[in-house]
Amino acid sequence: MNSSALSRLAVRQTLMVNQLVDMEWKFGVTVGTSEMHKVGNIFLQLKLVIRKGNSTENVYMELTLPQFYNFLHELERAKTSMDCFT
Amino acid sequence: MICINITLNPCEKHYSSSFYSAPSKDAVREVCVQSHQGPSRIFTENTAAKFNISPSQAAQSLHTLSRHVVFHNLTSPEQILALFPESFHSSLKNLITKILLENSATWRTEALSNQISLPQLKEMDWRVDLVTSSESVSRMAVPTCLLQLKAVSTVTMELSRESLDTMLDGLGRIRDQLSVVAGK
Numbered sequence: 527m528n529s530s531a532l533s534r535l536a537v538r539q540t541l542m543v544n545q546l547v548d549m550e551w552k553f554g555v556t557v558g559t560s561e562m563h564k565v566g567n568i569f570l571q572l573k574l575v576i577r578k579g580n581s582t583e584n585v586y587m588e589l590t591l592p593q594f595y596n597f598l599h600e601l602e603r604a605k606t607s608m609d610c611f612t
Numbered sequence: 613m614i615c616i617n618i619t620l621n622p623c624e625k626h627y628s629s630s631f632y633s634a635p636s637k638d639a640v641r642e643v644c645v646q647s648h649q650g651p652s653r654i655f656t657e658n659t660a661a662k663f664n665i666s667p668s669q670a671a672q673s674l675h676t677l678s679r680h681v682v683f684h685n686l687t688s689p690e691q692i693l694a695l696f697p698e699s700f701h702s703s704l705k706n707l708i709t710k711i712l713l714e715n716s717a718t719w720r721t722e723a724l725s726n727q728i729s730l731p732q733l734k735e736m737d738w739r740v741d742l743v744t745s746s747e748s749v750s751r752m753a754v755p756t757c758l759l760q761l762k763a764v765s766t767v768t769m770e771l772s773r774e775s776l777d778t779m780l781d782g783l784g785r786i787r788d789q790l791s792v793v794a795g796k
Contacts, residue, residue, distance in 0.1 A: 533749065536748040536749045537748075537749055537752055537754055539746075539748050540743060540746040540748065540749065540752075540754065541746060541747075542756070542770045542772070543768075543769075543770050544767070544768055544769040544770055545769065545770050545771075545772075545775075546759070546769045546770065546771045546775050546779070547775075549778075549779055549782055551782065551786060553786060553789070553790070555793075556727070559723065559724075559727045559728070561679070561682060561683060561723035561726075561727070562682060562683055562685065562720060562723055562724070563683050563684055563685065564685065565724070567724065568790065568793070569729065570786065571730055574761075574767075574769070576767065576769050585761070585763075585767050586730050586731065587730055587731050587732065587733045587761065587763045588729045588730040588731065588732050588733065589732075589733050590732075591790070593733055594783075594786070594787075594790075595787075596736075597733070597736060597783070598780075598783045598784075598787060600736060600738060601738070601759075601776065601779065601780055601783065602780065603738075604738045604740055604757050604759075604776060605776055605777070605780060607740040607755075608740050608755040608757060608773055608776065610755075611742060611753060611754075611755040
């Protein structure tokens with residue numbers, strides 16, 4: 527094994543805290559609720575799988591459409607920031 | 613004050629026309645808004661004292677009416693006026709209808725934000741750090757992303773560049789699918 531492969535392996539072993547290992551999603555439309563007969567709002571549900579020590583934890587949350595677009599926008603900004611270090 | 617009991621049409625709402633003795637239009641408005649939220653012993657007792665009617669009648673009737681207006685999204689005065697019986701005091705009927713119309717948009721928005729859902733995302737923060745060394749590598753410059761999401765609880769996680777790229781891929785697919793749905 528050459529040294530660059532070895533160093534890549536070593537880097538990969540770097541400690542990560544609460545590492546995100548998986549993301550699942552679904553989105554749908556709220557058709558009605560007990561308070562309102564006809565609704566029609568889009569919602570997005572995310573499940574994030576986080577490694578904590580030897581086990582994983584699932585985090586579930588729901589986002590409205592504006593929240594989703596903001597979330598996406600912020601993560602794109604984070605990626606741009608990370609790309610500065612290529 | 614005379615208290616006249618009037619029974620309503622098919623919707624089975626029960627109104628007392630002793631709202632006549634309400635001190636002012638604002639008092640009626642306040643009663644409508646408060647009764648919409650739900651049964652409250654203190655509120656019903658205060659209302660009964662103010663209007664000299666039985667507590668359960670007042671609050672329950674208004675509550676049912678305002679919930680009905682929100683549920684069916686009644687937006688025109690005619691639709692709401694139709695819910696009152698013929699013999700209902702006409703200017704009171706108009707006043708209540710006006711108040712319900714004024715408030716129903718707010719009530720619908722409230723109902724939406726209070727609806728059943730998974731923990732709603734409240735806030736998100738991120739930070740990009742540069743990892744310069746670890747116990748297995750003495751010198752490096754590897755970016756990593758910290759992401760904090762606040763819903764009911766707060767969770768902070770770390771994402772490698774690959775994870776962030778994969779996540780953005782997934783979110784991009786969601787965005788594409790959303791624009792297909794929105795386009796229909």
